[in-house]
Amino acid sequence: MLLTHLERVLNYWPMLLRGVGTTVGISLASLLIGVALGFAFGIIRTGSNRWLSRALGLYIDIFRGTPFLVQLFMVFFILPSFGLELSAFTAGVVAMSNMAACFIGEIVASGIRAVPAGQTEAAMATGMSRAQQLRLVILPQAVRIVTPALVGQFVLLIKDSSVVSAIGLFDLTRSGWIIVQNVPNGLIVFGLVGLCYLVICYPLIFSARRMERRAQAPVL
Amino acid sequence: MIEFSGVNKWFGALHVLCDIDLAVTRGEVVVVCGPSGSGKSTLIRCVNGLEPYQKGRLMVDGIHVGQEPRRMRELRMEVGFVFQSFNLYPHKTALENVTLAPIHVRGMSRVAAAERGRALLERVGLGDRMGSYPHQLSGGQQQRVAIARALCMQPKVMLFDEPTSALDPEMVKEVLDVIISLAGEGMTMMVVTHEMGFARSVADRVVFMDQGSIIETATPESFFTNPQSERGRDFLGKVLQH
Numbered sequence: 192m193l194l195t196h197l198e199r200v201l202n203y204w205p206m207l208l209r210g211v212g213t214t215v216g217i218s219l220a221s222l223l224i225g226v227a228l229g230f231a232f233g234i235i236r237t238g239s240n241r242w243l244s245r246a247l248g249l250y251i252d253i254f255r256g257t258p259f260l261v262q263l264f265m266v267f268f269i270l271p272s273f274g275l276e277l278s279a280f281t282a283g284v285v286a287m288s289n290m291a292a293c294f295i296g297e298i299v300a301s302g303i304r305a306v307p308a309g310q311t312e313a314a315m316a317t318g319m320s321r322a323q324q325l326r327l328v329i330l331p332q333a334v335r336i337v338t339p340a341l342v343g344q345f346v347l348l349i350k351d352s353s354v355v356s357a358i359g360l361f362d363l364t365r366s367g368w369i370i371v372q373n374v375p376n377g378l379i380v381f382g383l384v385g386l387c388y389l390v391i392c393y394p395l396i397f398s399a400r401r402m403e404r405r406a407q408a409p410v411l
Numbered sequence: 412m413i414e415f416s417g418v419n420k421w422f423g424a425l426h427v428l429c430d431i432d433l434a435v436t437r438g439e440v441v442v443v444c445g446p447s448g449s450g451k452s453t454l455i456r457c458v459n460g461l462e463p464y465q466k467g468r469l470m471v472d473g474i475h476v477g478q479e480p481r482r483m484r485e486l487r488m489e490v491g492f493v494f495q496s497f498n499l500y501p502h503k504t505a506l507e508n509v510t511l512a513p514i515h516v517r518g519m520s521r522v523a524a525a526e527r528g529r530a531l532l533e534r535v536g537l538g539d540r541m542g543s544y545p546h547q548l549s550g551g552q553q554q555r556v557a558i559a560r561a562l563c564m565q566p567k568v569m570l571f572d573e574p575t576s577a578l579d580p581e582m583v584k585e586v587l588d589v590i591i592s593l594a595g596e597g598m599t600m601m602v603v604t605h606e607m608g609f610a611r612s613v614a615d616r617v618v619f620m621d622q623g624s625i626i627e628t629a630t631p632e633s634f635f636t637n638p639q640s641e642r643g644r645d646f647l648g649k650v651l652q653h
Contacts, residue, residue: 312461313498313557317512317564318488327511331502 196376200383203370210366211387213280217362218349218391220284225291225348226341232292233299233333234325247296254293260354262286267358283355291348298340302333342399346392353388363387412437412568412599413458418467420453420623427453428464429623437567438597442610442631445620446646451603452495454620455570458601459490472567488516491561495573497553499545505532505556506541509563517564524563531559535589551582558589569593571602607650611635619643 232251236244254262267282277285306329314324356365367384371377413435420428427450435441443451456462457469460476460483469476474486499508509528513519519527532541535555545553554574561569571590575583587609594600594613604610610617610631617634619627619642626640635651638644 307498309494309496309498310500313492313494313500314512316459316461316487316490316492317560318484318486318516319512320484323515327515328500332500335502 193376193379196374196379199374200370200376200379203366203373206366206370207363207383207387209361210363210384211391213361213365214349214352214363214388215391217280217283217287217355217360218352221287221291221352222345222348224284224288225295228288228292229295230299230330232296233303236296236300237303251293251296254290255297259286259290259351260357262290263354263358279355279358279360282358283352283360287348287352287355290351291344294344294347295341298337298344299333301340302337303329305336306332339399339403342395342402346395346399349392349395350388412439412472413601414468414470415457416468416470418457418464418469420450420457420462420464420466427623428457431467431625433618433625433628435599435601437599439615440594440598440600440602440613441616441618442614443601443603443618443620444605444607444610444646445626446649449620450623451620452572455572455601455603458568458570459487459492461492484516488564489567491564491566491569493554493557493561493569493571493574495576497545497550497557497577499553499556499560501545504542504544505537505548505559508545508556509560512560513563528559528563531562532556535559536585549582550578551585554578554582554586555589558586558593562593568599568601571600571604573603573605575604575606605650607635607647619646621646 232247235247236251238244263283263286266277266286267279270277270282310328310332311324314328319327352362353364356362356368359365363384367380371380374380413433415431415433418428418431419426431454433441443454445451453462457464457476458471463477471486472489474482476483476486499505500511503511506525506528509531510519510521510524513524513527514521517524529538529541532538535558537552537555537559540548540552540556543552545556548556554577558574574590575586578586583606587606590600590602591609591613602610602613612631614631617629617631618625619629619634619638619640621642626642627634627638629639634643635647638647
Protein backbone atom coordinates (compact mmCIF):
# COMPACT_ATOMS: atom_id res chain seq x y z
CA MET A 192 0.00 0.00 0.00
CA LEU A 193 2.68 2.46 1.13
CA LEU A 194 4.97 1.39 -1.70
CA THR A 195 2.30 1.72 -4.38
CA HIS A 196 1.46 5.17 -3.05
CA LEU A 197 5.12 6.13 -3.09
CA GLU A 198 5.43 4.86 -6.63
CA ARG A 199 2.37 6.83 -7.72
CA VAL A 200 3.63 9.99 -6.02
CA LEU A 201 7.00 9.62 -7.71
CA ASN A 202 5.18 9.50 -11.05
CA TYR A 203 4.32 13.13 -10.41
CA TRP A 204 8.00 14.11 -10.38
CA PRO A 205 7.65 16.67 -13.19
CA MET A 206 5.10 18.51 -11.07
CA LEU A 207 7.36 18.36 -8.01
CA LEU A 208 10.27 19.59 -10.11
CA ARG A 209 8.21 22.50 -11.39
CA GLY A 210 7.38 23.36 -7.79
CA VAL A 211 11.07 23.22 -6.84
CA GLY A 212 11.83 25.50 -9.79
CA THR A 213 9.31 28.12 -8.70
CA THR A 214 10.39 27.97 -5.05
CA VAL A 215 14.09 28.29 -5.93
CA GLY A 216 13.37 31.00 -8.51
CA ILE A 217 11.23 33.17 -6.29
CA SER A 218 13.54 32.70 -3.32
CA LEU A 219 16.65 33.54 -5.32
CA ALA A 220 15.10 36.63 -6.91
CA SER A 221 13.82 37.90 -3.53
CA LEU A 222 17.12 37.07 -1.89
CA LEU A 223 19.12 39.13 -4.39
CA ILE A 224 16.75 42.10 -4.27
CA GLY A 225 16.36 41.73 -0.50
CA VAL A 226 20.11 41.76 0.09
CA ALA A 227 20.67 44.82 -2.10
CA LEU A 228 17.78 46.68 -0.50
CA GLY A 229 18.64 45.37 2.97
CA PHE A 230 22.16 46.79 2.81
CA ALA A 231 20.73 50.15 1.76
CA PHE A 232 18.28 49.94 4.71
CA GLY A 233 21.09 49.03 7.11
CA ILE A 234 23.21 51.95 5.94
CA ILE A 235 20.33 54.43 6.25
CA ARG A 236 19.37 53.03 9.68
CA THR A 237 22.89 53.74 10.98
CA GLY A 238 23.28 56.99 9.02
CA SER A 239 23.50 60.49 10.40
CA ASN A 240 20.01 61.53 9.25
CA ARG A 241 18.03 60.76 12.39
CA TRP A 242 14.56 61.40 10.95
CA LEU A 243 15.16 59.23 7.90
CA SER A 244 16.53 56.52 10.16
CA ARG A 245 13.48 56.69 12.45
CA ALA A 246 11.01 56.67 9.57
CA LEU A 247 12.75 53.63 8.11
CA GLY A 248 12.81 52.00 11.55
CA LEU A 249 9.03 52.35 11.75
CA TYR A 250 8.60 50.92 8.25
CA ILE A 251 10.84 47.95 9.12
CA ASP A 252 8.97 47.29 12.38
CA ILE A 253 5.65 47.24 10.54
CA PHE A 254 6.83 44.48 8.23
CA ARG A 255 8.70 42.57 10.91
CA GLY A 256 5.63 42.70 13.14
CA THR A 257 2.91 41.53 10.75
CA PRO A 258 2.36 38.05 9.27
CA PHE A 259 3.89 37.52 5.87
CA LEU A 260 0.60 36.11 4.57
CA VAL A 261 -1.14 39.41 5.35
CA GLN A 262 1.62 41.36 3.59
CA LEU A 263 1.33 39.09 0.57
CA PHE A 264 -2.46 39.61 0.40
CA MET A 265 -1.94 43.37 0.66
CA VAL A 266 0.40 43.33 -2.32
CA PHE A 267 -1.67 40.92 -4.39
CA PHE A 268 -5.26 41.93 -3.60
CA ILE A 269 -5.11 45.50 -2.37
CA LEU A 270 -2.48 47.16 -4.57
CA PRO A 271 -4.62 46.49 -7.70
CA SER A 272 -7.36 48.73 -6.27
CA PHE A 273 -4.76 51.52 -6.37
CA GLY A 274 -4.18 50.67 -10.02
CA LEU A 275 -1.10 48.49 -9.49
CA GLU A 276 -1.87 45.10 -11.02
CA LEU A 277 0.84 42.51 -10.46
CA SER A 278 1.17 38.91 -11.63
CA ALA A 279 1.23 36.33 -8.85
CA PHE A 280 4.97 35.78 -9.35
CA THR A 281 5.79 39.50 -9.30
CA ALA A 282 3.56 40.04 -6.27
CA GLY A 283 5.34 37.16 -4.53
CA VAL A 284 8.78 38.57 -5.32
CA VAL A 285 7.75 42.10 -4.24
CA ALA A 286 6.33 40.93 -0.90
CA MET A 287 9.20 38.57 -0.19
CA SER A 288 11.99 40.99 -1.19
CA ASN A 289 10.42 43.67 0.96
CA MET A 290 10.19 41.43 3.98
CA ALA A 291 13.71 40.10 3.42
CA ALA A 292 15.04 43.66 3.10
CA CYS A 293 13.45 44.58 6.44
CA PHE A 294 15.04 41.67 8.30
CA ILE A 295 18.37 41.94 6.48
CA GLY A 296 18.38 45.72 7.04
CA GLU A 297 18.24 45.26 10.81
CA ILE A 298 20.93 42.57 10.69
CA VAL A 299 23.24 44.77 8.59
CA ALA A 300 22.57 47.73 10.90
CA SER A 301 23.54 45.66 13.93
CA GLY A 302 26.73 44.61 12.13
CA ILE A 303 27.64 48.21 11.31
CA ARG A 304 27.02 49.19 14.94
CA ALA A 305 29.24 46.33 16.09
CA VAL A 306 32.29 47.71 14.26
CA PRO A 307 34.23 49.78 16.83
CA ALA A 308 33.88 53.57 16.51
CA GLY A 309 37.66 53.82 16.31
CA GLN A 310 37.50 52.26 12.85
CA THR A 311 35.27 55.04 11.54
CA GLU A 312 37.48 57.63 13.22
CA ALA A 313 40.64 56.15 11.71
CA ALA A 314 39.10 56.13 8.24
CA MET A 315 37.72 59.64 8.71
CA ALA A 316 41.09 60.92 9.94
CA THR A 317 42.72 59.92 6.65
CA GLY A 318 40.19 62.00 4.71
CA MET A 319 37.86 59.25 3.48
CA SER A 320 34.34 60.25 2.48
CA ARG A 321 31.40 58.58 4.25
CA ALA A 322 30.94 56.29 1.23
CA GLN A 323 34.61 55.28 1.29
CA GLN A 324 34.53 54.67 5.04
CA LEU A 325 31.61 52.30 4.55
CA ARG A 326 32.88 50.52 1.48
CA LEU A 327 36.54 50.11 2.45
CA VAL A 328 36.48 49.87 6.23
CA ILE A 329 33.09 49.42 7.90
CA LEU A 330 31.08 47.09 5.66
CA PRO A 331 33.82 44.48 5.10
CA GLN A 332 34.05 44.09 8.89
CA ALA A 333 30.28 44.28 9.45
CA VAL A 334 29.63 41.58 6.85
CA ARG A 335 32.04 39.21 8.59
CA ILE A 336 30.23 39.78 11.87
CA VAL A 337 26.72 39.18 10.53
CA THR A 338 27.29 36.49 7.88
CA PRO A 339 25.99 33.63 10.08
CA ALA A 340 22.85 35.65 10.93
CA LEU A 341 22.37 36.56 7.27
CA VAL A 342 22.58 32.97 6.11
CA GLY A 343 20.08 32.00 8.80
CA GLN A 344 17.78 34.67 7.38
CA PHE A 345 18.20 33.22 3.88
CA VAL A 346 17.02 29.84 5.15
CA LEU A 347 13.96 31.43 6.76
CA LEU A 348 13.24 33.25 3.51
CA ILE A 349 13.24 30.04 1.50
CA LYS A 350 10.88 28.37 3.97
CA ASP A 351 8.61 31.42 4.14
CA SER A 352 8.28 31.26 0.36
CA SER A 353 5.78 28.40 0.88
CA VAL A 354 3.23 31.09 1.78
CA VAL A 355 3.13 32.31 -1.85
CA SER A 356 1.14 29.18 -2.74
CA ALA A 357 -1.78 31.04 -1.14
CA ILE A 358 -2.00 33.42 -4.09
CA GLY A 359 -1.98 30.56 -6.56
CA LEU A 360 1.71 30.37 -7.36
CA PHE A 361 2.81 26.90 -8.39
CA ASP A 362 5.61 26.50 -5.86
CA LEU A 363 6.78 23.39 -4.03
CA THR A 364 4.03 23.55 -1.40
CA ARG A 365 1.36 24.03 -4.08
CA SER A 366 2.63 21.03 -6.03
CA GLY A 367 2.11 19.01 -2.85
CA TRP A 368 -1.49 20.20 -2.61
CA ILE A 369 -2.16 19.09 -6.17
CA ILE A 370 -0.44 15.74 -5.87
CA VAL A 371 -2.24 14.89 -2.63
CA GLN A 372 -5.55 15.35 -4.41
CA ASN A 373 -4.56 12.53 -6.77
CA VAL A 374 -2.69 10.31 -4.36
CA PRO A 375 -4.46 10.46 -1.00
CA ASN A 376 -1.45 9.94 1.23
CA GLY A 377 -0.48 13.19 2.94
CA LEU A 378 2.36 11.56 4.87
CA ILE A 379 4.22 10.52 1.74
CA VAL A 380 3.38 13.60 -0.34
CA PHE A 381 4.22 16.24 2.24
CA GLY A 382 7.09 14.15 3.58
CA LEU A 383 8.56 14.36 0.11
CA VAL A 384 7.77 18.08 -0.19
CA GLY A 385 9.48 18.70 3.17
CA LEU A 386 12.48 16.71 2.03
CA CYS A 387 12.77 18.90 -1.07
CA TYR A 388 12.83 22.04 1.14
CA LEU A 389 15.48 20.46 3.32
CA VAL A 390 17.63 19.64 0.28
CA ILE A 391 17.39 23.27 -0.88
CA CYS A 392 18.14 24.71 2.56
CA TYR A 393 20.71 22.28 3.87
CA PRO A 394 23.77 23.64 2.00
CA LEU A 395 23.01 27.03 3.54
CA ILE A 396 22.54 25.62 7.05
CA PHE A 397 25.74 23.65 6.68
CA SER A 398 27.79 26.61 5.50
CA ALA A 399 26.30 28.86 8.21
CA ARG A 400 27.47 26.40 10.86
CA ARG A 401 30.95 26.30 9.36
CA MET A 402 31.13 30.09 9.21
CA GLU A 403 29.94 30.37 12.78
CA ARG A 404 32.73 28.07 13.86
CA ARG A 405 35.23 30.13 11.92
CA ALA A 406 33.83 33.37 13.36
CA GLN A 407 34.61 32.08 16.84
CA ALA A 408 38.27 31.76 15.90
CA PRO A 409 40.26 34.87 16.84
CA VAL A 410 41.11 35.63 13.21
CA LEU A 411 38.95 38.41 11.91
CA MET B 412 49.94 76.20 11.16
CA ILE B 413 47.48 75.52 13.99
CA GLU B 414 45.86 78.42 15.78
CA PHE B 415 43.31 78.21 18.58
CA SER B 416 41.67 81.51 19.49
CA GLY B 417 39.25 81.46 22.39
CA VAL B 418 38.10 77.89 21.66
CA ASN B 419 35.43 76.50 23.98
CA LYS B 420 33.78 73.12 24.06
CA TRP B 421 31.10 71.61 26.25
CA PHE B 422 29.94 68.02 26.68
CA GLY B 423 26.45 68.85 27.90
CA ALA B 424 27.03 70.85 31.06
CA LEU B 425 30.67 69.83 31.30
CA HIS B 426 33.03 72.56 30.12
CA VAL B 427 35.81 70.46 28.57
CA LEU B 428 37.78 73.19 26.79
CA CYS B 429 37.85 76.68 28.30
CA ASP B 430 39.08 79.64 26.25
CA ILE B 431 41.94 77.84 24.57
CA ASP B 432 44.52 80.10 22.94
CA LEU B 433 47.43 78.31 21.37
CA ALA B 434 49.46 78.70 18.21
CA VAL B 435 51.68 75.99 16.77
CA THR B 436 54.05 77.14 14.06
CA ARG B 437 55.43 75.09 11.20
CA GLY B 438 58.07 72.60 12.29
CA GLU B 439 57.25 72.98 15.95
CA VAL B 440 56.80 70.04 18.32
CA VAL B 441 54.29 70.73 21.06
CA VAL B 442 53.76 68.23 23.84
CA VAL B 443 50.46 68.43 25.69
CA CYS B 444 50.41 66.98 29.19
CA GLY B 445 48.21 67.08 32.24
CA PRO B 446 46.14 64.83 34.50
CA SER B 447 43.59 62.52 32.88
CA GLY B 448 40.30 64.22 32.12
CA SER B 449 42.03 67.55 31.64
CA GLY B 450 40.95 67.85 28.00
CA LYS B 451 44.27 67.05 26.30
CA SER B 452 42.84 64.43 23.94
CA THR B 453 39.77 66.55 23.22
CA LEU B 454 42.11 69.41 22.34
CA ILE B 455 44.01 67.54 19.64
CA ARG B 456 40.89 65.75 18.40
CA CYS B 457 39.47 69.19 17.60
CA VAL B 458 42.41 69.91 15.31
CA ASN B 459 41.27 67.48 12.62
CA GLY B 460 37.58 67.84 13.37
CA LEU B 461 37.05 64.51 15.16
CA GLU B 462 35.44 66.61 17.90
CA PRO B 463 33.32 69.68 17.22
CA TYR B 464 33.74 72.79 19.39
CA GLN B 465 31.07 75.36 20.14
CA LYS B 466 32.77 78.71 20.47
CA GLY B 467 35.92 80.41 19.25
CA ARG B 468 38.02 79.92 16.18
CA LEU B 469 40.41 77.15 15.20
CA MET B 470 42.45 77.62 12.03
CA VAL B 471 44.52 74.71 10.68
CA ASP B 472 46.59 75.20 7.54
CA GLY B 473 44.37 78.07 6.47
CA ILE B 474 41.09 76.19 7.01
CA HIS B 475 38.57 77.32 9.60
CA VAL B 476 37.79 73.99 11.32
CA GLY B 477 34.08 73.38 11.82
CA GLN B 478 33.00 76.29 9.63
CA GLU B 479 33.92 74.80 6.29
CA PRO B 480 32.50 71.26 6.29
CA ARG B 481 33.29 70.82 2.64
CA ARG B 482 36.96 71.41 3.25
CA MET B 483 37.26 69.01 6.19
CA ARG B 484 38.35 66.12 3.98
CA GLU B 485 40.97 68.33 2.40
CA LEU B 486 42.19 69.23 5.89
CA ARG B 487 42.28 65.65 7.13
CA MET B 488 44.43 64.65 4.17
CA GLU B 489 47.06 67.05 5.49
CA VAL B 490 46.75 66.13 9.16
CA GLY B 491 47.88 62.66 10.26
CA PHE B 492 46.34 61.25 13.43
CA VAL B 493 47.69 58.44 15.59
CA PHE B 494 45.29 56.96 18.15
CA GLN B 495 45.96 55.52 21.57
CA SER B 496 44.33 52.25 20.56
CA PHE B 497 45.97 52.09 17.08
CA ASN B 498 42.66 51.49 15.24
CA LEU B 499 44.30 49.52 12.45
CA TYR B 500 41.92 47.92 9.98
CA PRO B 501 41.78 44.27 11.15
CA HIS B 502 40.80 42.93 7.72
CA LYS B 503 43.79 44.47 5.95
CA THR B 504 47.48 43.60 6.02
CA ALA B 505 50.04 46.06 7.36
CA LEU B 506 50.86 47.25 3.85
CA GLU B 507 47.18 47.53 2.89
CA ASN B 508 46.49 49.54 6.04
CA VAL B 509 49.20 51.97 4.99
CA THR B 510 48.25 52.27 1.33
CA LEU B 511 44.43 52.33 1.57
CA ALA B 512 43.97 56.09 1.95
CA PRO B 513 46.73 57.13 -0.48
CA ILE B 514 45.07 54.98 -3.16
CA HIS B 515 41.45 55.94 -2.51
CA VAL B 516 41.73 59.44 -1.08
CA ARG B 517 44.83 60.82 -2.81
CA GLY B 518 44.16 58.82 -5.97
CA MET B 519 47.68 57.39 -6.12
CA SER B 520 48.31 54.39 -8.33
CA ARG B 521 48.54 51.08 -6.47
CA VAL B 522 52.12 50.62 -7.55
CA ALA B 523 53.26 54.04 -6.38
CA ALA B 524 51.31 53.72 -3.11
CA ALA B 525 52.79 50.28 -2.43
CA GLU B 526 56.27 51.60 -3.10
CA ARG B 527 55.81 54.47 -0.66
CA GLY B 528 54.10 52.18 1.85
CA ARG B 529 56.96 49.70 1.76
CA ALA B 530 59.52 52.45 2.25
CA LEU B 531 57.60 53.76 5.29
CA LEU B 532 57.17 50.32 6.85
CA GLU B 533 60.93 49.75 6.34
CA ARG B 534 61.54 53.04 8.01
CA VAL B 535 59.53 52.15 11.13
CA GLY B 536 61.38 48.83 11.27
CA LEU B 537 58.63 46.59 9.92
CA GLY B 538 60.09 45.69 6.53
CA ASP B 539 59.55 42.00 7.31
CA ARG B 540 55.92 42.32 8.51
CA MET B 541 54.24 43.94 5.47
CA GLY B 542 51.94 40.98 4.84
CA SER B 543 50.96 40.52 8.49
CA TYR B 544 47.48 41.27 9.77
CA PRO B 545 47.13 43.52 12.83
CA HIS B 546 46.25 40.62 15.16
CA GLN B 547 49.54 38.98 14.23
CA LEU B 548 51.51 42.03 15.40
CA SER B 549 52.47 43.20 18.88
CA GLY B 550 51.08 46.48 20.23
CA GLY B 551 54.30 48.34 19.49
CA GLN B 552 54.36 46.98 15.95
CA GLN B 553 50.70 47.91 15.43
CA GLN B 554 51.32 51.45 16.59
CA ARG B 555 54.30 51.75 14.22
CA VAL B 556 52.07 50.58 11.35
CA ALA B 557 49.53 53.22 12.43
CA ILE B 558 52.24 55.89 12.28
CA ALA B 559 53.30 54.70 8.82
CA ARG B 560 49.62 54.77 7.78
CA ALA B 561 49.34 58.42 8.77
CA LEU B 562 52.70 59.32 7.16
CA CYS B 563 51.81 57.66 3.87
CA MET B 564 49.36 60.51 3.20
CA GLN B 565 52.38 62.86 3.41
CA PRO B 566 50.70 65.12 5.96
CA LYS B 567 51.91 68.55 6.96
CA VAL B 568 51.00 67.97 10.60
CA MET B 569 51.00 64.87 12.79
CA LEU B 570 48.83 64.51 15.87
CA PHE B 571 49.51 61.82 18.47
CA ASP B 572 46.87 61.02 21.08
CA GLU B 573 48.68 59.16 23.89
CA PRO B 574 50.47 56.92 21.37
CA THR B 575 52.18 54.77 24.00
CA SER B 576 49.53 54.56 26.73
CA ALA B 577 48.12 51.24 25.51
CA LEU B 578 51.53 49.61 25.15
CA ASP B 579 53.49 47.25 27.36
CA PRO B 580 56.46 49.12 28.87
CA GLU B 581 59.07 47.32 26.75
CA MET B 582 57.37 48.50 23.54
CA VAL B 583 57.18 52.17 24.41
CA LYS B 584 60.68 52.97 23.24
CA GLU B 585 60.30 51.55 19.72
CA VAL B 586 57.31 53.83 19.14
CA LEU B 587 58.86 56.90 20.75
CA ASP B 588 62.01 56.45 18.65
CA VAL B 589 59.91 56.75 15.49
CA ILE B 590 58.28 59.95 16.77
CA ILE B 591 61.67 61.38 17.78
CA SER B 592 63.07 60.73 14.32
CA LEU B 593 60.06 62.54 12.81
CA ALA B 594 60.73 65.53 15.05
CA GLY B 595 64.32 65.51 13.82
CA GLU B 596 63.04 65.91 10.27
CA GLY B 597 61.09 69.02 11.13
CA MET B 598 57.56 67.59 11.13
CA THR B 599 54.98 69.81 12.81
CA MET B 600 53.54 67.76 15.67
CA MET B 601 51.22 67.88 18.64
CA VAL B 602 51.74 65.00 21.03
CA VAL B 603 49.56 64.15 24.01
CA THR B 604 51.66 61.97 26.29
CA HIS B 605 52.47 60.94 29.82
CA GLU B 606 56.07 60.10 28.86
CA MET B 607 57.83 62.98 30.56
CA GLY B 608 61.36 61.96 29.57
CA PHE B 609 60.29 61.87 25.95
CA ALA B 610 58.50 65.21 26.30
CA ARG B 611 61.62 66.75 27.69
CA SER B 612 63.87 65.51 24.90
CA VAL B 613 61.63 66.13 21.90
CA ALA B 614 59.37 69.10 22.67
CA ASP B 615 59.95 72.66 21.60
CA ARG B 616 57.19 73.66 23.97
CA VAL B 617 55.19 71.95 26.67
CA VAL B 618 51.54 72.80 27.19
CA PHE B 619 50.18 71.88 30.60
CA MET B 620 46.40 71.50 30.88
CA ASP B 621 44.06 70.97 33.78
CA GLN B 622 40.25 70.97 33.91
CA GLY B 623 39.90 72.11 30.32
CA SER B 624 42.23 75.11 30.52
CA ILE B 625 45.80 75.67 29.48
CA ILE B 626 47.52 76.39 32.79
CA GLU B 627 50.95 77.08 31.43
CA THR B 628 53.01 76.96 28.28
CA ALA B 629 56.77 76.79 28.59
CA THR B 630 59.95 75.32 27.18
CA PRO B 631 60.48 71.81 28.50
CA GLU B 632 63.56 72.97 30.39
CA SER B 633 61.72 75.60 32.36
CA PHE B 634 58.51 73.55 32.81
CA PHE B 635 60.28 70.51 34.20
CA THR B 636 62.79 72.36 36.40
CA ASN B 637 60.64 75.27 37.50
CA PRO B 638 56.92 75.05 36.80
CA GLN B 639 55.19 78.38 37.31
CA SER B 640 51.82 77.10 38.46
CA GLU B 641 50.83 75.31 41.63
CA ARG B 642 48.93 72.67 39.65
CA GLY B 643 51.91 72.14 37.36
CA ARG B 644 54.19 71.51 40.35
CA ASP B 645 51.60 69.19 41.84
CA PHE B 646 51.26 67.25 38.57
CA LEU B 647 55.03 66.91 38.08
CA GLY B 648 55.39 65.80 41.68
CA LYS B 649 52.98 62.95 40.99
CA VAL B 650 54.36 61.79 37.63
CA LEU B 651 58.06 62.22 38.31
CA GLN B 652 58.32 60.67 41.74
CA HIS B 653 58.98 57.19 40.40
